[in-house]
Amino acid sequence: MAALLFVAYFVAEIATLVIVGHFIGVFPTILLLLVGSAAGLMLVRSQGRRVFEGFRKASRGELEPGKAVADGALVAAGAVLMFVPGLLTSLVGLLALTPPTRFLLRPVVAAFAARRMGRVATAVGPFGYRNVVIDPDGEVIDATVVSEYYDDGQQGGAHRMIDPR
Secondary structure, three states, X not given: OHHHHHHHHHHHHHHHHHHHHHHHOHHHHHHHHHHHHHHHHHHHHHHHHHHHHHHHHHHHOOOOHHXXXXXXXXXXXXXXXXXXXXXXXXXXXXXXXXHHHXXXXXXXXXXXXXXXXXXXXXXXXXXXXXXXXXXXXXXEEEOOOOOOEEEOOOOOXXXXXXXXX
16 A cells, blocks of 8 residues: 555656646756755744744643644644655645645644544543553553562562552
8 A cells, every 4th residue: 555655656746747847847847846945944944943932832831732733743744745855745845834824734633633542532531541551452451550579580589660659
């Protein structure tokens, strides 16, 4: 499946370069790639600062944490896309880096995160951690560690692994 997605991406990028190169010429297309990369690097720098300021505000309670995290995820994705060569990835990266489009994409990121984090939220619940662990296979483990000992192999028996203090 991953190989098929890579081939589809590769074909789409080549087709985009050929079509744009046909309409505006080879050298303007290369210039467009370079200008897009330069604009993306400037946006990564400025929006990265803005995201970290949003994290600081969220830690002080001045901003909703979900907004700061969604903006951080979008800026990180945009930064990665700016380093992948091609017109399509540069365009999508620029869209993820600009604040107006991030405002539009933020609900999509929140919905994706809510869907992926559903299992963890179910395990933790509204009242905090309740000794429930969900392993990566999806199996729910309900347990409480009362005491745990280890044997160091020396004479004298087992020692407490968890300090009761």
